[in-house]
Amino acid sequence: MKELNDKELIAELKKLKGRENQIVAELVKYLSEVDRRKLYLELGYPSLFAYCCKALGYSESAAYRRIAAARVYSDNPEVYHKLGCGELTLCAVAELSKVIKPENKEELFSKVEGKSKQEVQSVVAEYRRAPEIKNKRQESVKVRHVKQSEAPLLSLESKSAEQPPSKSYSVTLELSEEEMALVQEAQAILSTRKVKETLLKSAKRIIQQHKNLQVKRERRVVNKKIVKESMPLVEVDQSKKPSRYIPADVRHAVEIRDNGRCSYVSPDGTRCCETRNLEFDHRVPFALGGQSTVENLRLVCRGHNRMYAENVFGREWIEQVVARSA
């Protein structure tokens, strides 16, 4: 590289930037297809977000941006070209994901082209405010269905890339309008510092309660085992009607056996890391005569529960069932 003169060095750098834009566009395109096929489930991850962070090694905020862009791309394929030629940055596309619709996309693209992150954020904020004002004028209140994002509720970003991440973070909360109004009301009464303290206290209390609950569950399972071992054998009434009900001791035994974590293991041995919102899944489905026993039950995350159901009943059928119950 030392043999390059200044002009050549800058020319090479520009070429690299062009290639970088192209790679980002390709990556967004591929990510969108992985998302459509839900391949992360088969590979042992509960969500595309978990896959991006754990398997691809992205930071939470980097993963969030790429996934948001991939979802914008899936509805607006022209984003591929705009990213590739540098008309739009990844950050801009991720920001646009919050407000983009078929009727405003052309206008949005032209407004954010070549703009800085702050400028794009202010354009997006305008579009977010517009429907709020419109809604206030309307007398009838409509229920708004918020599309669940796979990104976490909180996205963390260190304030400066040069600072060690443990020193300072800014926290972005994805809130609905109602939740935001609640936070603003709290801020009007308390200072921002007090609101932060209250949130942190709640988080500490929840963690402590969760730990206490786990200890209690473990004790209960041990006690039940002792009682069961000392009891005489009772014949089970096989004529009883099958039920979806899962007795508490069965639930506890499954939770302990599966370590309170999704039990799915991918063909290459990756175990799903999800520990939140777990569900009990019948290995032999209940609809096919599967019983609610410890052996036939397993803890799974929502994504893997659905994957198992799709494997048995077919994706189309499960989509119809979900659509009917929505």
Ligand SMILES: [Zn+2]
């Ligand atoms: Zn899982």
